[in-house]
Amino acid sequence: MRLNAAELTCRRGGRDVFSGVRFSVGAGQALAISGRNGAGKSSLLRIVAGLIRPAAGRLWLEAGEPELSIAEQAHYLGHQDAVKPSLSVRENLEFWTAFLGDAAIKAQLALDSVGLGPIASLPAAFLSAGQRRRLSIARLIAVKRPIWLLDEPTSTLDVAAQQRLAELMRSHLAEGGLILAATHSTLGLGGGQYSVHELSLDQTNPPPFDLPAQRQEQRT
Amino acid sequence: MKPLSALLFRDMRIAVRVGGGALMGVLFFLVVVALTPFAVGPDLALLKRIGPAILWLAALLASLLALDRLFASDHEDGSLDLILTGRAPLELVVAAKGLAHWLTTALPLVVAAPFLGFFLNLDGAAASGLVLTFVVGTPALTFIGLIGAAIAVTLRRGGLLLAVIVLPLTVPVLIFGVAAANAAIAGPVSFGTPFTVLCALTLASLAIGPFAAAAALRLEIE
Numbered sequence: 393m394r395l396n397a398a399e400l401t402c403r404r405g406g407r408d409v410f411s412g413v414r415f416s417v418g419a420g421q422a423l424a425i426s427g428r429n430g431a432g433k434s435s436l437l438r439i440v441a442g443l444i445r446p447a448a449g450r451l452w453l454e455a456g457e458p459e460l461s462i463a464e465q466a467h468y469l470g471h472q473d474a475v476k477p478s479l480s481v482r483e484n485l486e487f488w489t490a491f492l493g494d495a496a497i498k499a500q501l502a503l504d505s506v507g508l509g510p511i512a513s514l515p516a517a518f519l520s521a522g523q524r525r526r527l528s529i530a531r532l533i534a535v536k537r538p539i540w541l542l543d544e545p546t547s548t549l550d551v552a553a554q555q556r557l558a559e560l561m562r563s564h565l566a567e568g569g570l571i572l573a574a575t576h577s578t579l580g581l582g583g584g585q586y587s588v589h590e591l592s593l594d595q596t597n598p599p600p601f602d603l604p605a606q607r608q609e610q611r612t
Numbered sequence: 613m614k615p616l617s618a619l620l621f622r623d624m625r626i627a628v629r630v631g632g633g634a635l636m637g638v639l640f641f642l643v644v645v646a647l648t649p650f651a652v653g654p655d656l657a658l659l660k661r662i663g664p665a666i667l668w669l670a671a672l673l674a675s676l677l678a679l680d681r682l683f684a685s686d687h688e689d690g691s692l693d694l695i696l697t698g699r700a701p702l703e704l705v706v707a708a709k710g711l712a713h714w715l716t717t718a719l720p721l722v723v724a725a726p727f728l729g730f731f732l733n734l735d736g737a738a739a740s741g742l743v744l745t746f747v748v749g750t751p752a753l754t755f756i757g758l759i760g761a762a763i764a765v766t767l768r769r770g771g772l773l774l775a776v777i778v779l780p781l782t783v784p785v786l787i788f789g790v791a792a793a794n795a796a797i798a799g800p801v802s803f804g805t806p807f808t809v810l811c812a813l814t815l816a817s818l819a820i821g822p823f824a825a826a827a828a829l830r831l832e833i834e
Contacts (some may be wrong), residue, residue, distance in 0.1 A: 472690025
């Protein structure tokens with residue numbers, strides 16, 4: 393399985409966020425997407441998840457399921473955690489596993505593996521931001537999908553949970569999955585046995601602060 | 613079918629728990645209908661004549677109440693992104709959400725209508741005719757409302773816009789719903805004529821609503 397992109401351009405609100413982005417990620421590989429605020433890291437992941445259409449360019453998957461789109465073979469972990477406060481922790485997870493596909497492991501096991509096992513029957517309204525994030529990470533292991541799209545997955549996580557996430561990512565890569573992650577820091581995958589490619593969106597962009605200069609030109 | 617039934621039960625569960633909108637509609641319905649006799653006065657003949665219209669009007673407005681949160685709450689907490697990336701067709705997802713909304717907000721109105729009918733001097737036969745028009749007509753209100761809810765999904769306070777979009781489309785349902793109920797009570801027209809048109813309106817909205825709402829959602833999320 394290999395995910396490729398060629399000359400991707402994203403236009404938001406009439407402005408080119410990035411253009412000419414290309415990458416190629418194979419099974420067992422991760423792509424760390426970096427860039428300043430507003431460089432389009434989230435937009436790139438949303439394009440792969442099929443939530444935004446690219447203005448130009450091509451995105452294709454080699455050796456995937458031919459019947460399914462890229463988004464349907466991917467897990468998308470966005471800024472928001474898709475957690476309903478009035479449902480319990482377990483009900484939240486069980487809904488997403490039933491909605492997204494067949495459960496690979498029992499909900500309780502998935503909750504245990506992110507450290508939410510003891511509070512599975514608590515309403516999700518009482519969870520902290522980090523616990524909500526861990527609940528949505530439990531979704532990634534409860535349902536098997538080969539592609540993980542992670543948008544700043546470590547934000548709000550404490551050090552132990554960040555290490556746990558890195559472990560989960562390593563085992564996902566070891567099973568032949570692939571990961572696209574937008575991040576400001578390192579992914580914490582460490583070691584040379586996992587191939588982590590880097591994609592910086594800063595070079596592919598128009599210069600960041602060109603508006604004041606244009607205004608001056610208009611005045612003169 | 614499993615994703616859709618999971619979504620149906622989740623939406624119903626959320627609606628009946630704290631902060632859900634299940635009882636809001638029926639309480640509003642109760643308030644409006646209970647206040648009408650005080651406003652109109654104790655003229656039993658007049659109450660009987662305007663009773664079906666009051667009940668239908670109250671049901672129409674009550675069904676709008678919780679509608680603006682139908683997709684907006686899923687949009688705000690990111691659930692809609694996951695629903696869009698899921699494998700279930702969006703049209704069926706929208707229909708499942710519409711069904712859950714009907715079961716939790718409109719079905720209580722149908723159940724409450726015959727009891728509230730007594731406030732407006734409707735006898736048993738009139739009340740059963742009215743309930744029949746409610747059972748057939750309220751799905752049309754919900755599924756037309758789906759379109760408005762999908763269009764207003766990204767707006768923070770979309771309630772008023774929703775009413776402006778949805779209410780004109782529901783006017784035919786209101787006209788034929790009240791006409792059928794009146795025909796069942798007194799009218800010279802036979803009950804069947806307006807009732808058949810009401811059935812047709814509901815079937816049309818069941819067919820068109822999910823597709824229009826799904827198309828609106830896909831556009832809005834970008």
